[in-house]
Amino acid sequence: xxxxxxxxxxxxxxxxxxxxxxxxxxxxxxxxxxxxxxxxxxxxxxxxxxxxxxxxxxxxxxxxxxxxxxxxxxxxxxxxxxxxxxxxxxxxxxxxxxxxxxxxxxxxxxxxxxxxxxxxxxxxxxxxxxxxxxxxxxxxxxxxxxxxxxxxxxxxxxxxxxxxxxxxxxxxxxxxxxxxxxxxxxxxxxxxxxxxxxxxxxxxxxxxxxxxxxxxxxxxxxxxxxxxxxxxxxxxxxxxxxxxxxxxxxxxxxxxxxxxxxxxxxxxxxxxxxxxxxxxxxxxxxxxxxxxxxxxxxxxxxxxxxxxxxxxxxxxxxxxxxxxxxxxxxxxxxxxxxxxxxxxxxxxxxxxxxxxxxxxxxxxxxxxxxxxxxxxxxxxxxxxxxxxxxxxxxxxxxxxxxxxxxxxxxxxxxxxxxxxxxxxxxxxxxxxxxxxxxxxxxxxxxxxxxxxxxxxxxxxxxxxxxxxxxxxxxxxxxxxxxxxxxxxxxxxxxxxxxxxxxxxxxxxxxxxxx
Amino acid sequence: xxxxxxxxxxxxxxxxxxxxxxxxxxxxxxxxxxxxxxxxxxxxxxxxxxxxxxxxxxxxxxxxxxxxxxxxxxxxxxxxxxxxxxxxxxxxxxxxxxxxxxxxxxxxxxxxxxxxxxxxxxxxxxxxxxxx
Numbered sequence: 001x002x003x004x005x006x007x008x009x010x011x012x013x014x015x016x017x018x019x020x021x022x023x024x025x026x027x028x029x030x031x032x033x034x035x036x037x038x039x040x041x042x043x044x045x046x047x048x049x050x051x052x053x054x055x056x057x058x059x060x061x062x063x064x065x066x067x068x069x070x071x072x073x074x075x076x077x078x079x080x081x082x083x084x085x086x087x088x089x090x091x092x093x094x095x096x097x098x099x100x101x102x103x104x105x106x107x108x109x110x111x112x113x114x115x116x117x118x119x120x121x122x123x124x125x126x127x128x129x130x131x132x133x134x135x136x137x138x139x140x141x142x143x144x145x146x147x148x149x150x151x152x153x154x155x156x157x158x159x160x161x162x163x164x165x166x167x168x169x170x171x172x173x174x175x176x177x178x179x180x181x182x183x184x185x186x187x188x189x190x191x192x193x194x195x196x197x198x199x200x201x202x203x204x205x206x207x208x209x210x211x212x213x214x215x216x217x218x219x220x221x222x223x224x225x226x227x228x229x230x231x232x233x234x235x236x237x238x239x240x241x242x243x244x245x246x247x248x249x250x251x252x253x254x255x256x257x258x259x260x261x262x263x264x265x266x267x268x269x270x271x272x273x274x275x276x277x278x279x280x281x282x283x284x285x286x287x288x289x290x291x292x293x294x295x296x297x298x299x300x301x302x303x304x305x306x307x308x309x310x311x312x313x314x315x316x317x318x319x320x321x322x323x324x325x326x327x328x329x330x331x332x333x334x335x336x337x338x339x340x341x342x343x344x345x346x347x348x349x350x351x352x353x354x355x356x357x358x359x360x361x362x363x364x365x366x367x368x369x370x371x372x373x374x375x376x377x378x379x380x381x382x383x384x385x386x387x388x389x390x391x392x393x394x395x396x397x398x399x400x401x402x403x404x405x406x407x408x409x410x411x412x413x414x415x416x417x418x419x420x421x422x423x424x425x426x427x428x429x430x431x432x433x434x435x436x437x438x439x440x441x442x443x444x445x446x447x448x449x450x451x452x453x454x455x456x457x458x459x460x461x462x463x464x465x466x467x468x469x470x471x472x473x474x475x476x477x478x479x480x481x482x483x484x485x486x487x488x489x490x491x492x493x494x495x496x497x498x499x500x501x502x503x504x505x506x507x508x509x510x511x512x513x514x
Numbered sequence: 515x516x517x518x519x520x521x522x523x524x525x526x527x528x529x530x531x532x533x534x535x536x537x538x539x540x541x542x543x544x545x546x547x548x549x550x551x552x553x554x555x556x557x558x559x560x561x562x563x564x565x566x567x568x569x570x571x572x573x574x575x576x577x578x579x580x581x582x583x584x585x586x587x588x589x590x591x592x593x594x595x596x597x598x599x600x601x602x603x604x605x606x607x608x609x610x611x612x613x614x615x616x617x618x619x620x621x622x623x624x625x626x627x628x629x630x631x632x633x634x635x636x637x638x639x640x641x642x643x644x645x646x
Contacts, residue, residue, distance in 0.1 A: 279597055282596060282597040283569055283596045283597055286596035286597065286616075286617040286618065287525045287527070287528055287596055287617065289617065289618040290528060290531075290596075290617035290618040290619055291527050291528060291531055292618070293618035293619070294531050294532075294535070294618070294619060294621055295531070297620070297621040297622070298535060298621065301621065301622070320618075323618050324618060327616075327617070327618050330597075331597065
């Protein structure tokens with residue numbers, strides 16, 4: 001690498017060395033003849049090859065010490081800036097030690113690194129144990145979408161090489177020269193995907209906790225041994241921070257899972273409590289209803305001279321009818337709260353939807369909400385736990401009723417997409433919609449915009465849908481209503497035709513109520 | 515011979531109401547407010563038909579049903595429930611209940627059903643009628 005001149009700094013360094021060498025050589029060649037004894041001087045002193053010979057000797061002997069001197073001189077007096085950069089990076093490493101948030105940490109590392117060293121791209125990759133690859137924690141100089149897509153498999157050639165090489169900085173140019181064409185080819189693909197000329201591996205106790213991949217703004221930038229030495233020290237100190245942050249992240253994930261199961265448990269307990277309450281209420285209400293209705297029926301049964309006037313009979317009939325209706329409500333309430341973990345069976349979505357609509361429309365008809373039901377007559381039966389499907393419909397509808405407020409429209413649609421083997425349940429409302437900052441959170445446990453709500457409805461819905469192999473998503477614009485779309489897989493071989501009677505596929509439920 | 519009916523319900527008002535209803539229709543009616551009392555009455559009174567509530571404190575309707583069917587297989591039992599769960603109803607039918615009816619009651623249906631059961635008895639038929 002003697003004359004491998006690349007950067008302005010290197011040019012300056014090399015020319016300074018050359019200048020000093022040439023001056024020393026010239027001086028030596030000029031003075032040397034005077035130092036020789038007179039007779040030798042007369043014979044050889046003016047030989048044309050002597051200066052060249054002397055200069056060559058000086059060049060060879062003095063190159064190394066002079067290079068060292070020049071380097072020291074330049075570092076000390078001309079390139080303060082570089083040590084400043086090193087100091088910035090080292091103090092960054094110290095700052096990082098107190099930060100445990102992986103994202104903040106990664107952002108700090110890549111941004112400082114990129115700015116201080118005037119780099120084109122920097123990417124910090126960390127292992128994702130679930131996906132078995134390295135993903136970008138933060139990137140500098142990258143398009144966000146491109147960096148998000150970036151993945152490096154744990155068994156990719158580059159990662160394997162890093163494991164072999166240990167904590168050394170990998171230099172693309174040097175590596176590719178030293179490898180066979182085939183190896184170089186596969187390796188350069190990894191380097192290219194990272195847009196990297198250099199890779200700094202981050203090791204903690206032999207575990208690879210990350211990679212910093214960076215590329216230079218100028219194609220001819222080189223780093224010297226001192227730089228690499230520094231990179232290694234820097235890597236060692238930030239690796240510990242990254243390691244800690246990764247552990248914290250893993251703990252957070254575990255904690256979330258724990259909360260997840262905890263909220264399921266809460267939901268279960270809640271349901272149990274509702275079940276007990278509903279059973280108690282139903283029992284307490286049905287006995288008085290039985291007496292009210294019974295007395296009315298006894299009066300209606302009177303024949304002959306005791307027979308009542310037609311208008312009194314009408315009133316008594318109304319009493320009997322309305323008590324039956326009241327009993328229906330409590331019975332349905334009880335049905336909903338019972339056994340949410342029961343066995344799976346073939347169920348008619350239409351039937352469950354109707355039951356649920358009947359339940360909700362009591363509330364909906366109080367407000368001026370119009371609920372429309374739109375059913376594809378081809379929808380097959382679905383194999384699931386009936387209680388869970390009820391809960392899905394109920395949660396969607398209650399959510400919609402709540403969003404609509406005092407007046408508006410709700411449409412429940414069930415479609416069968418034969419080609420995709422999907423059943424699609426769409427619940428759309430004309431309600432207030434979901435604010436953009438909330439839309440990612442609506443399925444989170446305990447997320448609610450209402451004070452009195454627990455925030456588990458959509459979370460539980462999502463879990464039920466997932467348990468049945470389906471997916472749920474929401475489309476919404478604030479002020480324009482929301483649309484929840486559930487897709488349930490329903491492969492042809494397990495499709496059973498719905499045998500229950502087909503009614504008019506669309507009916508106005510809420511309007512039918514008085 | 516007077517037709518005999520036993521009404522079992524922990525709700526006194528229900529008992530009284532059904533008692534007066536069936537007495538008006540020429541039944542001899544006694545009431546019991548718990549499963550234990552119901553068993554005593556069955557032994558003493560030998561009713562033709564028992565109207566039996568399922569949900570009661572202490573011995574519930576299902577246990578009482580089992581005991582009644584063990585001691586007096588001839589006695590017809592109609593379960594009367596405020597809240598029916600499918601499992602409970604299935605269990606009652608398995609234990610030999612002759613029918614079930616939910617509150618609020620349709621008196622017309624109840625009266626007819628009780629009549630049917632008594633006719634079955636008077637015809638000397640031992641087999642149970644099919645439910646509902």
